[in-house]
Amino acid sequence: MYRFTVQDMTCQGCAAAINRAINNADKLAQVKAFPAIRRIEVESALSSEQLLSLLSDAGYPAQLETTHS
Template sequence: MQLFHVENMTCQGCANAITRALQAVDANAVVKTFPPIRQLRVESTLSNEQLLGIFAEAGYPAQPFSEK
């Protein structure tokens, strides 16, 4: 599970756009979005760098962070 902060993911529409962009590249990705806290959790075979690129291309730059 990879965890990201997406500052401009403010609503479910944003979350849906991110999910569509990711699943267009990795159809098996599991995406859980939490717009109120701007958090995105992803299970994917793609690397963090690849995921960050997909998010940025979709217009939603993200920052990775780890749960502690």
């Protein structure tokens, strides 16, 4: 699972657009959006680089969050 910060995601409409952009490229992707904290969580066969590119192309540039073990 990937977590991204999406500063320009401010509402459910933005979240829906992000979900569509990702699902157009990976029909099996699961996207959870949290507009209040500007975060999405994505389970996808696509790489983080591919997802970042899709988000940018959709008008929602994002940053991959790093996780600490």
